[in-house]
Amino acid sequence: MVTFNIDIKGITENGMIFFLLSGSSQLFFFFIAYFVSKISVKENKENLKLNKTDMLFFLPMASILIICGMSYISLNYKLDEFTYVLFAVGALLLMYSNIVVFLVHEDVLKTQYENTALKLQKQKSEIDTEYYSILQNQYENSNILIHDIKRHLLSIKELSNEKDFESINKYIDSLYEDYQIKYLKKYSDNKLINAIINRYVSACKDKEIDFYCDIRDIDFSCISNNDITSLLDNILENALEATQNADNKKIELTVKQTNTNYIVINIWNYCASAPNLKDGKLQTTKSNKFIHGYGIKSIERIAKQYNGNVSHNFDPENMKFTLAVVLKIK
Numbered sequence: 001m002v003t004f005n006i007d008i009k010g011i012t013e014n015g016m017i018f019f020l021l022s023g024s025s026q027l028f029f030f031f032i033a034y035f036v037s038k039i040s041v042k043e044n045k046e047n048l049k050l051n052k053t054d055m056l057f058f059l060p061m062a063s064i065l066i067i068c069g070m071s072y073i074s075l076n077y078k079l080d081e082f083t084y085v086l087f088a089v090g091a092l093l094l095m096y097s098n099i100v101v102f103l104v105h106e107d108v109l110k111t112q113y114e115n116t117a118l119k120l121q122k123q124k125s126e127i128d129t130e131y132y133s134i135l136q137n138q139y140e141n142s143n144i145l146i147h148d149i150k151r152h153l154l155s156i157k158e159l160s161n162e163k164d165f166e167s168i169n170k171y172i173d174s175l176y177e178d179y180q181i182k183y184l185k186k187y188s189d190n191k192l193i194n195a196i197i198n199r200y201v202s203a204c205k206d207k208e209i210d211f212y213c214d215i216r217d218i219d220f221s222c223i224s225n226n227d228i229t230s231l232l233d234n235i236l237e238n239a240l241e242a243t244q245n246a247d248n249k250k251i252e253l254t255v256k257q258t259n260t261n262y263i264v265i266n267i268w269n270y271c272a273s274a275p276n277l278k279d280g281k282l283q284t285t286k287s288n289k290f291i292h293g294y295g296i297k298s299i300e301r302i303a304k305q306y307n308g309n310v311s312h313n314f315d316p317e318n319m320k321f322t323l324a325v326v327l328k329i330k
Contacts, residue, residue, distance in 0.1 A: 156172070190228075203240060204251065242269055249270065252269070262327065264324065274319075275312070
């Protein structure tokens with residue numbers, strides 16, 4: 001009103017001006033509210049930096065100027081009824097277009113966050129698979145060393161009889177480097193699963209968590225290595241994070257096969273707090289929902305891929321959380 005010298009009397013006498021200015025004020029309020037919401041989000045401090053998406057704010061400002069210009073023309077010039085209708089329809093379309101553009105923009109941003117998180121999850125699975133492959137090689141090397149240990153001890157004994165201590169040190173160093181000695185306890189006949197379990201056994205030991213594992217002699221050949229890694233890694237990582245601050249620190253994992261067609265993975269652990277649920281579904285407890293929480297989605301995705309399901313239960317009295325994953329393998 002100030003920009004185009006539109007007074008209150010002009011608004012009350014002309015319904016079109018009232019309609020146009022009401023629309024522009026609503027659009028201006030939308031613009032301010034959206035802008036304030038973006039700069040007030042503590043998690044996304046990068047929003048304060050100028051980027052290409054900030055150019056979207058020119059759209060509502062331009063629309064406000066156009067609608068105010070329509071109001072000025074309507075007040076100062078006599079127009080026919082058809083022109084007023086065009087102004088009204090144009091103003092409505094401008095307001096609708098602004099809302100649609102910003103909603104689509106938010107949806108695109110959310111999709112980008114989700115795609116980025118999924119790519120990171122995929123990269124993590126591939127890296128973990130490679131890591132466990134290295135552990136398997138170390139496991140094989142350790143077994144080979146155990147098999148050949150008598151020969152090595154005899155060689156060391158001969159060097160000792162000759163009192164060639166320098167050669168003894170070099171020999172031992174070469175054994176360590178060649179075989180990359182690392183002890184892995186056997187929990188499963190599947191070497192990848194065995195490596196994963198050993199990794200979390202070590203992590204639980206560091207955090208003073210009592211870890212129990214019972215994996216039966218199961219054929220996991222129907223499940224890809226990437227899916228095995230993603231599934232067990234996410235299940236055990238979530239349990240480890242939930243248990244490390246609990247009063248009772250214990251995790252129990254059992255894997256068994258039922259009816260020859262299904263693999264059932266059961267895990268329970270004590271918690272420091274109740275799990276975060278929304279409409280009965282598990283949610284991440286971390287602040288940034290866009291970046292975190294994909295471990296849970298990955299578990300559900302793999303269960304669905306193998307025509308299975310995921311169920312969970314929480315006992316508030318004992319602060320005990322139970323998760324069950326069923327996979328159909330035949």
